[in-house]
Structure formats: C-alpha cells, structure tokens
Amino acid sequence: MKNDKETAVPVTEDIVLECRNINHRFGDKQVLYNIDLKIIRGEIVALVGASGCGKSTLLRAIVGTHPPTEGEVVVKHSKGGPEHTVRRPGRDRGIVYQQYTLFPFLTARENVAVGLMLDQTSIPFRLFRYPAWRALRKKHLAEADELLESLKLGNALNQYPHEMSGGMRQRVGIAQALVMKPAILLLDEPFGALDEATREELQKMLLTLYAKNTEARKNNQPPPYTILIVTHELNEAIYVGDRVVALSQHWDHAGTGLARHPGATVVYDRMMPVYLPDQTPDFGDFKTKKDVLRNVAFEGRFITDRNEHVTFWQEVGAGEGWAKNR
Numbered sequence: 194m195k196n197d198k199e200t201a202v203p204v205t206e207d208i209v210l211e212c213r214n215i216n217h218r219f220g221d222k223q224v225l226y227n228i229d230l231k232i233i234r235g236e237i238v239a240l241v242g243a244s245g246c247g248k249s250t251l252l253r254a255i256v257g258t259h260p261p262t263e264g265e266v267v268v269k270h271s272k273g274g275p276e277h278t279v280r281r282p283g284r285d286r287g288i289v290y291q292q293y294t295l296f297p298f299l300t301a302r303e304n305v306a307v308g309l310m311l312d313q314t315s316i317p318f319r320l321f322r323y324p325a326w327r328a329l330r331k332k333h334l335a336e337a338d339e340l341l342e343s344l345k346l347g348n349a350l351n352q353y354p355h356e357m358s359g360g361m362r363q364r365v366g367i368a369q370a371l372v373m374k375p376a377i378l379l380l381d382e383p384f385g386a387l388d389e390a391t392r393e394e395l396q397k398m399l400l401t402l403y404a405k406n407t408e409a410r411k412n413n414q415p416p417p418y419t420i421l422i423v424t425h426e427l428n429e430a431i432y433v434g435d436r437v438v439a440l441s442q443h444w445d446h447a448g449t450g451l452a453r454h455p456g457a458t459v460v461y462d463r464m465m466p467v468y469l470p471d472q473t474p475d476f477g478d479f480k481t482k483k484d485v486l487r488n489v490a491f492e493g494r495f496i497t498d499r500n501e502h503v504t505f506w507q508e509v510g511a512g513e514g515w516a517k518n519r
Contacts, residue, residue, distance in 0.1 A: 206509070207234040207272040209419045210255065210377050216263040216455070217250055224250050225261070226446075226455035230438065230462075232377065234272070235406040235416025237399060239434030239465075240423045243491050246440045247457040248423050252381055255421070257282045270376045272415070284312065287370030291382045293362045294369070295354045301361075302350045305337035305368045306330075312373065340368045344398060360391035364398065371418075380422040384429070392429070399433050400470045407469070427483045427491075431465050432474055436505060437482075438462045439490035444499040461489050461502040464509075 208231050215228035224247045232238055242248050253259040255266050257279045266279040268286065277285065295304045310319075310333060319326045338350055344364045354362055363383060370378055384392040399420065406416030424430050430437050439461035446454050465482070468474055488494065489502055 206231075207415070208232065209234045209269055210421070211267045211269075211276075212251070212255070212264065213267065214264040215251065215254060215261045215266070217247070217254065217259075218262045218456075223453070223456040225254075225440075226449075226458045228264070228440075228459060230459065232419060232421065234419050235410065236436055237403055237418075237420045237422065237434050239430035239437045240421060240440070241425065241427060241430050241437060241486065241490065242440035242457065243493070244425070246442055246490075248440060249381070251440070252379060252421075252423055255279065255379060256286060256288055268376050284373050285376045286379055287373055287375035287377070288379045288381065289363070289366045289370050289383050291385045293354065293359075293366055295362055295365055297354050300351045300353055301341060301346060301357070301365045301368075302334055302337045304354075304365055305341060305372050306333040308369055308373050309333040309336065336372060337368070340372050341365070343401075344368055358391070359387050360395055363387065363395060367398075374417075377419045377421060380420060382423055382425065385425075396429060396433050397470045400468060403435070403467070404469050427486055428479065430486075431479055431482050432468060434465050435467050436463070437465050437486065438505075439486060439502075441490045441496065443493055444496040458499060459503055460496055460499050461486060462505040463502060464505060 210230075210232045212228050212230040215225055215230075216223065217225040228251060240248055240251070250259065254261045257266075258281075260266075260280060267276045268279060269276045270285060277283075279286070282288075296307065299307065310330070313333075314326060314329065338347075341347060341350055341364075344367065346361060346364055346368070349357060349361055349365075352361075354365075357365070367378070367380075367383070384395050387395070399422075402418040402420070406418055409416045422430075422433060438459060440457040441460045442454070442457045444458060444460055449455060463482075466475065466478060485502070489496065
C-alpha cells in the first residue's frame with residue numbers, strides 16, 4: 194500500500210537508494226510498515242525515532258544482513274545506470290558503526306588501504322606477482338593518504354589505533370568505508386560513544402563532505418558523498434542532515450484494512466536548513482524543528498494523520514532548502 198499523499202519523484206532526480214514498500218516482521222510481530230524512502234545523490238539524511246521504533250531493522254535491510262519480509266531495497270551507482278536489488282552486504286553500501294572496527298596491528302593508512310587490497314587482489318596475486326602487487330600497494334596507500342588528509346588525519350597516517358583518540362579512530366573508520374567509493378555511506382550512531390566536543394568536531398567533518406557535494410554541483414558534477422546517518426540525537430540530526438526522516442509506531446492504522454497494528458512507519462520527512470562547517474546554526478530554528486520532531490516521533494502521542502509532516506518531495510518540487518541551488 195503506497196502512502197496516500199506520496200508525491201511523484203521528479204524524473205530529474207538522481208536517486209541513489211530506494212526502499213520500496215518495506216515491511217518487516219519478527220514472527221507474528223510486525224516491526225516496519227510500508228516504508229517508502231528515496232534518497233537523492235548528495236544528500237545527508239538523518240534517520241531518527243524513539244528506541245525500539247525499527248531504525249536498526251531498516252538499516253539492516255539496507256545493509257543487506259536482514260532482508261525485509263516484503264518489499265525491496267534498490268541501489269543505483271549512477272544516474273540512468275542499472276539498479277541493484279540488495280540481497281546481501283556489498284561494497285556499494287559502506288557502513289560505519291558506533292564501535293570501531295580497525296585492525297589493531299595496522300596503521301591508519303594501512304587500515305584504510307586494506308579494503309582496496311581485499312577487493313582488487315588475491316592471495317596468489319600477492320604471493321606470485323609481487324612486483325605488480327608492490328606497485329598496486331603503493332597506489333592503494335596513496336589513495337588512503339589522500340583521503341585521510343582530507344579528513345584532517347594527515348599527521349596520524351602511521352599511527353596505530355591504540356595511539357589515536359576515539360574521534361581519530363572513528364575518522365579512520367569513515368575513511369575505510371569512503372575509500373571503497375560506495376554509492377551511499379551508512380552511519381549507525383557513529384558518534385554515540387564520543388564526548389560532546391569530539392562529537393561536534395566529527396559533525397563538522399560530515400559538513401565538510403557536504404561542502405564538497407555543493408562544490409561538485411556547482412561544477413555540474415555528481416556529488417561524491419551520499420550519507421544516511423541513524424542517530425537518537427535530534428540536535429545532531431538537524432545540524433548534520435539536510436533532510437530528517439522519523440519513524441514511529443504511534444499512528445492511526447484504521448485506513449490500512451489491517452486488524453492489527455502493522456508497526457512503525459515514516460511519520461516525518463522534511464528538509465532541514467543547510468549548514469557549512471564555518472556557519473553558525475540558527476538555534477531558534479533548531480528549537481522549533483526539535484519541538485515538532487519530538488511531538489511527532491518521540492512523545493508516544495497517537496498520530497491521526499501519518500502524512501502531515503511527510504512533505505519532502507513537495508518541498509523539493511517547490512525549490513526549497515538546498516533544492517534552490519541545484
């Protein structure tokens with residue numbers, strides 16, 4: 194069943210990831226209902242919702258570790274290119290979790306380069322074609338160095354994880370994912386274990402990636418970074434995301450024709466103000482948007498019209514937010 198107020202996506206939009214009518218059940222319990230989500234190349238989308246609302250279930254469906262009971266997740270690497278239905282984890286979706294996944298015996302640059310090694314070589318190649326492997330290894334390390342420099346880790350290229358701060362390790366983890374050039378980068382509460390100052394520093398790092406998207410658009414190039422970040426922190430969602438999507442179980446399902454409540458669905462999908470790293474947020478606007486989000490998705494209040502705040506595509510069509518500059 195489609196959202197009865199869903200607006201058609203303009204044909205000009207470059208859709209990277211699409212969740213098509215996602216429903217998910219665990220036994221007799223339905224967790225997600227009718228999730229239709231389309232993410233445009235170059236967006237930073239923040240996914241929020243109360244604990245237990247199904248954010249992690251949806252993220253696992255996108256990653257490919259837990260395919261949905263019904264519906265499908267589709268990824269496209271390029272505009273007009275073929276689409277790929279997600280059935281398992283793949284390199285077109287980079288994933289960074291809250292817990293660090295670095296190899297303790299490798300330096301920062303080696304940790305970033307290891308994915309390229311595993312993707313582009315085999316053990317026989319590295320053993321029996323050593324001169325070719327050595328040249329390729331040099332190229333991989335140069336790519337890792339360039340990416341780490343862009344993430345302000347140029348002074349830590351040869352440091353091991355135990356020599357780095359938590360924020361530095363998480364930057365390396367993000368670089369590990371980005372070096373594979375995924376169609377979309379998935380961040381699962383990536384800054385939740387960090388102190389407030391470090392968290393703010395890494396939020397600005399994400400805005401730096403957004404600034405690179407903006408520059409690419411100005412040069413009529415595809416924006417290189419598309420990000421979906423799952424977070425429970427509303428300030429972070431509004432600050433980092435140029436779009437916020439919220440899930441909730443507390444909505445009126447009378448019109449679905451289902452006898453039992455079918456689980457969480459999208460109850461909020463709006464554009465957010467766009468900030469670049471050197472810009473000061475409008476905290477008054479933050480409070481207004483936080484109050485609405487909290488009321489719609491976090492207070493447990495029953496929502497009679499689940500589509501009232503699902504207006505993203507209308508806003509795109511009206512040329513609001515970042516759409517003005519595309």
